[in-house]
Amino acid sequence: MASTLKPILFLLLSFHIFSLVSSHQHHPLDSLTPSEFTLVRTIVNKTYPSSKLNITFQYIGLDEPDKPIIFSWLSNPKSKPPPRRAFVIARLNKQSHEIIVDLSTRVIVSDKVYHGHGYPLLTLDEQFAAIELPQTYEPFIKSIKKRGLNLSEVVCSTFTVGWFGELKSKRVLKLLCFYIDGTVNLYARPVEGITLVVDLDEMKIVEYNDRLIVPVPKAEGTEYRESKQKPPFGPRLHGAALVQPDGPGFKIDGHTVSWVNWKFHLGFDVRAGPIISLASIYDLEKQKYRQVLYRGFISELFVPYMDPTEEWYYKTFFDSGEFGFGQSAVSLKPLADCPTNAVFLDAYYASSDGTPVKISNAFCIFENHAGNIMWRHTETSIPEEVIREVRPDVSLVVRMVATVGNYDYIIDWEFKPSGSIKLGIGLTGILEMKGVIYTHTNQIKENVHGTLLAENTIGVYHDHFLTYYLDLDVDGEDNSFVKNNLETIKVTNHSSPRKSYWTVVSEIAKTESDAQIQFGLKPAELVVVNPNKKTKVGNNVGYRLIPGSATRPLLSYNDYPQIRGAFTNNDVWVTPYNKSEKWAGGLYVDQSQGDDTLAVWSLRNRKIENKDIVLWYTTGFHHVPCQEDFPVMPTLSGGFELRPTNFFNSNPVLKTRPPNLVRWPNCTNKP
Ligand SMILES: *[C@@H]1O[C@H](CO)[C@@H](O)[C@H](O)[C@H]1NC(C)=O
Ligand SMILES: *[C@@H]1O[C@H](CO)[C@@H](O)[C@H](O)[C@H]1NC(C)=O
Ligand SMILES: *[C@@H]1O[C@H](CO)[C@@H](O)[C@H](O)[C@H]1NC(C)=O
Ligand SMILES: *[C@@H]1O[C@H](CO)[C@@H](O)[C@H](O)[C@H]1NC(C)=O
Ligand SMILES: *[C@@H]1O[C@H](CO)[C@@H](O)[C@H](O)[C@H]1NC(C)=O
Ligand SMILES: *[C@@H]1O[C@H](CO)[C@@H](O)[C@H](O)[C@H]1NC(C)=O
Ligand SMILES: [Cu+2]
Numbered sequence: 001m002a003s004t005l006k007p008i009l010f011l012l013l014s015f016h017i018f019s020l021v022s023s024h025q026h027h028p029l030d031s032l033t034p035s036e037f038t039l040v041r042t043i044v045n046k047t048y049p050s051s052k053l054n055i056t057f058q059y060i061g062l063d064e065p066d067k068p069i070i071f072s073w074l075s076n077p078k079s080k081p082p083p084r085r086a087f088v089i090a091r092l093n094k095q096s097h098e099i100i101v102d103l104s105t106r107v108i109v110s111d112k113v114y115h116g117h118g119y120p121l122l123t124l125d126e127q128f129a130a131i132e133l134p135q136t137y138e139p140f141i142k143s144i145k146k147r148g149l150n151l152s153e154v155v156c157s158t159f160t161v162g163w164f165g166e167l168k169s170k171r172v173l174k175l176l177c178f179y180i181d182g183t184v185n186l187y188a189r190p191v192e193g194i195t196l197v198v199d200l201d202e203m204k205i206v207e208y209n210d211r212l213i214v215p216v217p218k219a220e221g222t223e224y225r226e227s228k229q230k231p232p233f234g235p236r237l238h239g240a241a242l243v244q245p246d247g248p249g250f251k252i253d254g255h256t257v258s259w260v261n262w263k264f265h266l267g268f269d270v271r272a273g274p275i276i277s278l279a280s281i282y283d284l285e286k287q288k289y290r291q292v293l294y295r296g297f298i299s300e301l302f303v304p305y306m307d308p309t310e311e312w313y314y315k316t317f318f319d320s321g322e323f324g325f326g327q328s329a330v331s332l333k334p335l336a337d338c339p340t341n342a343v344f345l346d347a348y349y350a351s352s353d354g355t356p357v358k359i360s361n362a363f364c365i366f367e368n369h370a371g372n373i374m375w376r377h378t379e380t381s382i383p384e385e386v387i388r389e390v391r392p393d394v395s396l397v398v399r400m401v402a403t404v405g406n407y408d409y410i411i412d413w414e415f416k417p418s419g420s421i422k423l424g425i426g427l428t429g430i431l432e433m434k435g436v437i438y439t440h441t442n443q444i445k446e447n448v449h450g451t452l453l454a455e456n457t458i459g460v461y462h463d464h465f466l467t468y469y470l471d472l473d474v475d476g477e478d479n480s481f482v483k484n485n486l487e488t489i490k491v492t493n494h495s496s497p498r499k500s501y502w503t504v505v506s507e508i509a510k511t512e513s514d515a516q517i518q519f520g521l522k523p524a525e526l527v528v529v530n531p532n533k534k535t536k537v538g539n540n541v542g543y544r545l546i547p548g549s550a551t552r553p554l555l556s557y558n559d560y561p562q563i564r565g566a567f568t569n570n571d572v573w574v575t576p577y578n579k580s581e582k583w584a585g586g587l588y589v590d591q592s593q594g595d596d597t598l599a600v601w602s603l604r605n606r607k608i609e610n611k612d613i614v615l616w617y618t619t620g621f622h623h624v625p626c627q628e629d630f631p632v633m634p635t636l637s638g639g640f641e642l643r644p645t646n647f648f649n650s651n652p653v654l655k656t657r658p659p660n661l662v663r664w665p666n667c668t669n670k671p
Contacts, residue, residue: 373390571619
């Protein structure tokens with residue numbers, strides 16, 4: 001290992017974001033702007049004056065125009081854009097109101113009280129209010145004293161309570177508390193045994209339970225701040241500079257990004273986080289853009305923990321529908337979260353009183369020069385000639401990081417000139433840890449539901465399921481879902497020395513049940529095709545799903561969390577497009593009872609052949625924590641790919657010209 005320290009050289013690029021972002025005109029899929037959030041608040045205030053009523057905004061987002069309206073606007077973008085509307089879920093008098101506000105006419109178009117199960121997204125404000133309550137709650141103060149702890153060093157955190165068959169529920173959440181004396185790694189120092197229940201509509205503690213005393217794990221070894229580390233230090237990583245002599249290769253016009261042969265719209269939603277819309281790719285041969293993806297986003301993120309004991313059983317989180325994946329977006333750190341050539345974009349959401357909140361640097365967009373090969377070939381079979389053709393790969397990445405409490409999720413959308421879209425997921429941050437009496441594995445005689453990571457510290461087993469909504473419109477709206485099953489054929493009549501081979505047997509999914517796939521031993525290629533468009537030689541144009549790691553749910557199907565998370569029962573589902581079917585776990589996920597999930601919608605078994613269809617794909621991780629995940633976890637990466645499959649007549653990057661060579665001052669490598 002090299003041990004000499006060399007200065008890190010960063011050649012900063014001298015372009016400004018302003019040169020990339022040209023004048024902004026509203027695209028109908030643009031996320032709501034700060035002034036639009038303010039306008040929503042003003043309009044709702046006319047009907048529900050906040051001076052008289054305690055109204056809170058749990059969700060405000062764009063009520064996107066119907067698909068045909070978008071298409072007709074796209075065919076004539078100079079025409080008047082469709083009306084801007086906002087969809088609002090507000091809490092008022094212990095009820096959830098669904099309000100649609102027309103921002104052009106400034107009226108409330110509809111206002112309905114929701115009477116079903118479940119509650120809307122939690123706001124940050126109410127969570128901040130809730131975690132303050134224990135500090136003045138007598139029984140809690142006593143419990144902390146009893147443990148010999150210092151109240152001013154105790155911080156609490158919010159946990160959704162799930163649903164376990166209760167017929168009636170209140171809008172509550174649970175609090176667990178942590179000790180921050182000597183560390184900022186609160187999750188590593190749980191004050192185990194105490195559970196508080198807060199009624200959010202009353203904003204008061206309604207249940208208290210101090211069940212057991214367990215030593216609080218020590219602070220030593222939990223710190224992760226660079227400034228607090230003590231020698232010996234790890235190896236210094238060597239720096240590198242990125243130079244883009246031709247400047248960046250992408251343009252941002254409003255929220256539409258164009259790069260090389262791609263064009264797409266980037267939106268932000270407080271619940272979903274990044275939303276990619278209208279992704280289309282330029283076909284050199286046809287001399288036009290062709291549609292690929294109408295809309296794609298993470299629909300839900302299900303994180304059930306596997307400890308059935310009193311303080312842990314309910315931890316079965318839905319990070320998108322309960323906490324808001326967009327609401328959890330954090331500001332990216334230039335030169336660290338994204339490379340030197342990244343451009344940053346802000347995002348906005350509405351706080352619980354309706355005022356806009358800015359997340360600066362919520363997104364970064366950059367060209368990824370990772371030193372990979374786009375395609376190559378060396379040919380040595382030709383006499384007296386060696387042919388060596390290589391095209392270096394460059395891709396475009398849109399990145400967001402959501403920090404949902406302890407965990408950090410790195411979400412990448414990566415576009416490749418070859419037509420592939422790679423969806424990257426990185427998990428890092430801090431584990432949820434449980435305090436125990438044990439300091440060595442040889443003391444453990446019971447099931448502790450996790451791995452002993454440090455003295456008195458268990459990293460509890462859990463899963464992360466990420467369910468993507470992918471409304472592919474492959475070269476047009478009407479698509480079919482095809483399973484290309486790879487089947488073994490036995491040769492029994494001695495027509496070949498071979499005894500077997502495999503072949504492709506295609507199956508077109510007619511209805512939803514035909515498209516419910518659980519990955520197992522039977523290999524298949526899963527392709528969304530346009531049955532109305534063929535290549536020159538007659539194949540249906542398509543895009544296929546190249547799955548990431550399969551993560552089968554391991555809970556019983558009739559277990560309450562799995563009823564709520566039933567959208568993970570299959571790896572793949574296909575539904576006919578329906579604007580209101582967006583959230584795989586339902587619109588109201590907090591304490592939901594599983595009656596509005598993808599699994600329930602799909603029971604209708606609707607026709608999906610040659611229709612506008614949506615592909616739902618779940619990938620994820622079963623997480624058995626290990627000591628390397630402590631005190632902070634090195635990124636665990638996953639993801640999947642959407643890849644053109646007979647979409648083009650031939651390799652679409654055959655004639656892509658490689659980037660101009662950049663010579664290093666003292667480079668010994670000769671091109
Ligand atoms: C709501 O309207 C009232 C007048 O009815 C006004 O006093 C108040 O400032 C408004 N609040 C907001 C948040 O717009
Ligand atoms: C609004 O909330 C405040 C503080 O929680 C409370 O004192 C007041 O009674 C509430 N008003 C209504 C109309 O519910
Ligand atoms: C409790 O913590 C506060 C803040 O760090 C400190 O000022 C105080 O001395 C501590 N008290 C005890 C009893 O340790
Ligand atoms: C053997 O079986 C294959 C596949 O069923 C068939 O195509 C072929 O004609 C058969 N050959 C002979 C020699 O019977
Ligand atoms: C769209 O989906 C919702 C929820 O599943 C359903 O109630 C509604 O009837 C569907 N609309 C159409 C046109 O199928
Ligand atoms: C390049 O190499 C020369 C000769 O080896 C050396 O004097 C010079 O400092 C080097 N320059 C850089 C920028 O490394
Ligand atoms: Cu994990």
